[in-house]
Amino acid sequence: xxxxxxxxxxxxxxxxxxxxxxxxxxxxxxxxxxxxxxxxxxxxxxxxxxxxxxxxxxxxxxxxxxxxxxxxxxxxxxxxxxxxxxxxxxxxxxxxxxxxxxxxxxxxxxxxxxxxxxxxxxxxxxxxxxxxxxxxxxxxxxxxxxxxxxxxxxxxxxxxxxxxxxxxxxxxxxxxxxxxxxxxxxxxxxxxxxxxxxxxxxxxxxxxxxxxxxxxxxxxxxxxxxxxxxxxxxxxxxxxxxxxxxxxxxxxxxxxxxxxxxxxxxxxxxxxxxxxxxxxxxxxxxxxxxxxxxxxxxxxxxxxxxxxxxxxxxxxxxxxxxxxxxxxxxxxxxxxxxxxxxxxxxxxxxxxxxxxxxxxxxxxxxxxxxxxxxxxxxxxxxxxxxxxxxxxxxxxxxxxxxxxxxxxxxxxxxxxxxxxxxxxxxxxxxxxxxxxxxxxxxxxxxxxxxxxxxxxxxxxxxxxxxxxxxxxxxxxxxxxxxxxxxxxxxxxxxxxxxxxxxxxxxxxxxxxxxxxxxxxxxxxxxxxxxxxxxxxxxxxxxxxxxxxxxxxxxxxxxxxxxxxxxxxxxxxxxxxxxxxxxxxxxxxxxxxxxxxxxxxxxxxxxxxxxxxxxxxxxxxxxxxxxxxxxxxxxxxxxxxxxxxxxxxxxxxxxxxxxxxxxxxxxxxxx
Amino acid sequence: xxxxxxxxxxxxxxxxxxxxxxxxxxxxxxxxxxxxxxxxxxxxxxxxxxxxxxxxxxxxxxxxxxxxxxxxxxxxxxxxxxxxxxxxxxxxxxxxxxxxxxxxxxxxxxxxxxxxxxxxxxxxxxxxxxxxxxxxxxxxxxxxxxxxxxxxxxxxxxxxxxxxxxxxxxxxxxxxxxxxxxxxxxxxxxxxxxxxxxxxxxxxxxxxxxxxxxxxxxxxxx
Numbered sequence: 021x022x023x024x025x026x027x028x029x030x031x032x033x034x035x036x037x038x039x040x041x042x043x044x045x046x047x048x049x050x051x052x053x054x055x056x057x058x059x060x061x062x063x064x065x066x067x068x069x070x071x072x073x074x075x076x077x078x079x080x081x082x083x084x085x086x087x088x089x090x091x092x093x094x095x096x097x098x099x100x101x102x103x104x105x106x107x108x109x110x111x112x113x114x115x116x117x118x119x120x121x122x123x124x125x126x127x128x129x130x131x132x133x134x135x136x137x138x139x140x141x142x143x144x145x146x147x148x149x150x151x152x153x154x155x156x157x158x159x160x161x162x163x164x165x166x167x168x169x170x171x172x173x174x175x176x177x178x179x180x181x182x183x184x185x186x187x188x189x190x191x192x193x194x195x196x197x198x199x200x201x202x203x204x205x206x207x208x209x210x211x212x213x214x215x216x217x218x219x220x221x222x223x224x225x226x227x228x229x230x231x232x233x234x235x236x237x238x239x240x241x242x243x244x245x246x247x248x249x250x251x252x253x254x255x256x257x258x259x260x261x262x263x264x265x266x267x268x269x270x271x272x273x274x275x276x277x278x279x280x281x282x283x284x285x286x287x288x289x290x291x292x293x294x295x296x297x298x299x300x301x302x303x304x305x306x307x308x309x310x311x312x313x314x315x316x317x318x319x320x321x322x323x324x325x326x327x328x329x330x331x332x333x334x335x336x337x338x339x340x341x342x343x344x345x346x347x348x349x350x351x352x353x354x355x356x357x358x359x360x361x362x363x364x365x366x367x368x369x370x371x372x373x374x375x376x377x378x379x380x381x382x383x384x385x386x387x388x389x390x391x392x393x394x395x396x397x398x399x400x401x402x403x404x405x406x407x408x409x410x411x412x413x414x415x416x417x418x419x420x421x422x423x424x425x426x427x428x429x430x431x432x433x434x435x436x437x438x439x440x441x442x443x444x445x446x447x448x449x450x451x452x453x454x455x456x457x458x459x460x461x462x463x464x465x466x467x468x469x470x471x472x473x474x475x476x477x478x479x480x481x482x483x484x485x486x487x488x489x490x491x492x493x494x495x496x497x498x499x500x501x502x503x504x505x506x507x508x509x510x511x512x513x514x515x516x517x518x519x520x521x522x523x524x525x526x527x528x529x530x531x532x533x534x535x536x537x538x539x540x541x542x543x544x545x546x547x548x549x550x551x552x553x554x555x556x557x558x559x560x561x562x563x564x565x566x567x568x569x570x571x572x573x574x575x576x577x578x579x580x581x582x583x584x585x586x587x588x589x590x591x592x593x594x595x596x597x598x599x600x601x602x603x604x605x606x607x608x609x610x611x612x613x614x615x616x617x618x619x620x621x622x623x624x625x626x627x628x629x630x631x632x633x634x635x636x637x638x639x640x641x642x643x644x645x646x647x648x649x650x651x652x653x654x655x656x657x658x659x660x661x662x663x664x665x666x667x668x669x670x671x672x673x674x675x676x677x678x679x680x681x682x683x684x685x686x687x688x689x690x
Numbered sequence: 691x692x693x694x695x696x697x698x699x700x701x702x703x704x705x706x707x708x709x710x711x712x713x714x715x716x717x718x719x720x721x722x723x724x725x726x727x728x729x730x731x732x733x734x735x736x737x738x739x740x741x742x743x744x745x746x747x748x749x750x751x752x753x754x755x756x757x758x759x760x761x762x763x764x765x766x767x768x769x770x771x772x773x774x775x776x777x778x779x780x781x782x783x784x785x786x787x788x789x790x791x792x793x794x795x796x797x798x799x800x801x802x803x804x805x806x807x808x809x810x811x812x813x814x815x816x817x818x819x820x821x822x823x824x825x826x827x828x829x830x831x832x833x834x835x836x837x838x839x840x841x842x843x844x845x846x847x848x849x850x851x852x853x854x855x856x857x858x859x860x861x862x863x864x865x866x867x868x869x870x871x872x873x874x875x876x877x878x879x880x881x882x883x884x885x886x887x888x889x890x891x892x893x894x895x896x897x898x899x900x901x902x903x904x905x906x907x908x909x910x911x912x
Contacts, residue, residue, distance in 0.1 A: 190782065
């Protein structure tokens with residue numbers, strides 16, 4: 021623990037801390053462009069210069085300088101002030117004065133720091149450098165003249181995203197940041213380089229010229245695009261959500277978000293269901309709420325009622341629907357809409373027990389039937405960190421995919437789980453922190469679930485302080501729905517067999533609707549997608565940005581999201597729809613407000629009342645452990661089009677066409 | 691970026707160079723280069739291999755050689771490194787040519803010592819032969835590039851043509867070198883001043899004269 025003095029204040033800093041970190045611990049702000057705490061240190065912007073004694077009698081870059089015992093650091097001396105002004109002046113030499121037309125304006129590090137540390141006026145009257153725009157794909161817009169070559173984007177692409185597509189070509193004044201041959205950056209995390217860019221060189225293409233940051237109301241939310249539960253900030257102006265940005269949460273998403281999280285928002289205003297519809301003579305006709313409720317009442321379903329939750333359903337919605345179904349006397353509740361039927365008697369057996377943050381400490385990892393890069397991109401970055409930084413070994417069973425790190429693919433036969441090659445079992449047994457990850461694809465093969473649990477036991481993956489048995493879900497609703505009892509022993513087949521007269525589909529679009537021909541289908545959702553097409557009555561509901569809700573991510577973390585905007589038209593928040601429908605059907609739910617609904621939910625499932633990891637304990641159900649010998653399917657065909665909001669989003673459609681199907685959108689060279 | 695090389699049309703380059711592979715002889719050389727580095731550090735061989743590839747392209751095209759994109763990719767793949775990393779190296783160093791050059795790549799030094807000693811005359815001799823900076827002559831013989839210091843300041847002005855240096859130049863000697871090259875002859879390399887052998891002072895030593903014939907202890911004279 022070296023003892024250093026920062027501006028006259030003595031403090032102990034951890035071994036290996038840099039001078040910049042020491043200054044931050046002392047509460048001093050050090051301006052920086054290239055330094056980023058989650059990336060490697062480059063030390064090329066020189067903005068973090070401080071005066072350090074002992075040492076050469078000149079300012080030193082604090083980001084790359086380790087602290088040493090007895091160092092005296094000055095961050096407010098005349099030398100430091102002059103050095104910062106000098107660096108700032110050099111950076112601004114070639115930086116265009118186009119702030120009024122720059123999308124970064126108002127949230128630009130260069131702008132802020134030139135106000136705080138710059139000279140205030142320029143002495144430069146030569147010609148400025150100009151750099152041609154580079155094509156970087158459908159998400160990132162470039163104005164490369166503004167680039168100050170901090171190389172954050174290059175380091176992010178290499179270190180976190182794991183796609184070495186971005187680099188700095190040429191040298192000196194000619195240096196340019198570009199993707200390889202100006203192809204689209206083939207990463208599902210490319211949007212993060214927009215946030216990382218300290219200037220306006222890389223900005224968001226879909227959000228270009230939409231709004232200034234100070235016009236936006238910011239709401240704290242939880243992303244529902246996948247089961248990671250990315251913490252986000254919803255930026256809205258008026259009634260429209262304009263963008264979604266990640267918030268820092270080291271336990272979940274660090275400070276990243278995948279492109280689907282960021283850019284599905286333009287789907288929130290398209291193909292919306294903004295009024296009730298009732299099917300008349302085979303065609304859906306606009307109707308009033310009263311007419312829609314009357315049509316449902318006319319079914320006279322009695323207790324033959326089911327509720328099927330979609331991937332975007334939140335806990336309050338599912339609870340309200342469950343309460344209504346129960347009040348009518350029914351009990352058919354299912355959330356696994358595509359027909360998965362794995363055992364749900366023990367939540368710990370279908371949970372990401374290791375924890376997302378802990379995943380980066382695993383030393384031997386076995387992935388079974390999961391393309392983590394698509395199913396949970398931000399868990400994939402953790403695994404990549406384990407591989408890249410700590411040298412973890414990865415084995416994988418299932419359809420091969422490029423996971424951005426080296427994996428030893430053992431084949432795609434599900435039966436491998438119970439007869440792993442000796443070198444794999446040896447590696448797992450010898451590991452200090454082995455991690456087994458089972459995807460939705462793996463659990464769809466009968467026997468894999470039980471074999472996986474048996475494998476966890478045989479390789480000793482569950483020990484003191486470490487549970488290496490994990491299931492990764494890709495539906496944001498999954499863990500919440502299981503906690504609320506949405507899980508039948510036979511999955512959705514049980515619903516089909518029971519032939520309910522009335523079924524509520526809570527934004528469920530992937531159900532095989534043809535299997536329920538005699539059921540009166542009520543679609544409670546927000547987008548006109550597959551579910552709405554099959555529905556007999558459509559009740560327009562709120563999307564995830566339009567309501568307060570609770571959700572549980574794949575590691576069992578209970579999180580709450582807040583309402584950013586109002587639902588469009590006649591659409592209502594889901595709980596109130598079920599409350600009103602209960603009146604129409606002549607039953608009572610026991611709550612009249614959102615708060616009462618949430619309170620009732622917490623009373624029913626206390627774990628949902630505590631934000632943070634829900635404790636499922638560790639119980640192993642008795643399951644058949646003989647996996648069928650067949651190929652594990654991959655459940656996600658197209659990363660960018662996994663739910664109704666994405667499918668309505670032009671940006672996601674374009675990403676899909678360009679990055680998955682290889683369509684060419686590169687702009688012609690000018 | 692007026693100065694930055696314009697990469698030739700990608701489709702055309704791929705059609706011509708997509709099938710690039712080492713010749714048997716170069717494959718041996720490449721193996722030897724890679725063997726210089728520890729296993730797993732084979733990426734360190736990227737610079738010698740890019741040079742080797744450039745020379746092979748040169749041999750195939752009867753020029754000084756250049757690095758088409760597929761060739762850079764071939765080298766990167768051989769070293770198991772991402773294409774962009776090899777591309778960065780190829781674009782960083784000026785001696786990798788990103789556009790085709792002529793048979794003789796005339797690199798005229800224009801840095802201060804050469805400039806003071808008359809590099810303008812050398813440049814004029816080149817231009818006199820129809821060369822244009824950054825371009826190849828229509829007959830495909832010469833490509834003219836102005837470069838920064840090549841470390842031969844004692845013999846300024848100088849040019850580097852392919853792998854040889856020509857020093858102590860003036861308008862006439864430069865013209866005769868170019869004439870000889872155009873005629874397919876190999877001119878004398880090194881200093882063109884007949885009074886100099888290498889970089890020694892013209893007309894004998896001017897300092898440390900006593901040291902010429904025997905060891906001399908200067909300390910007494912301090």
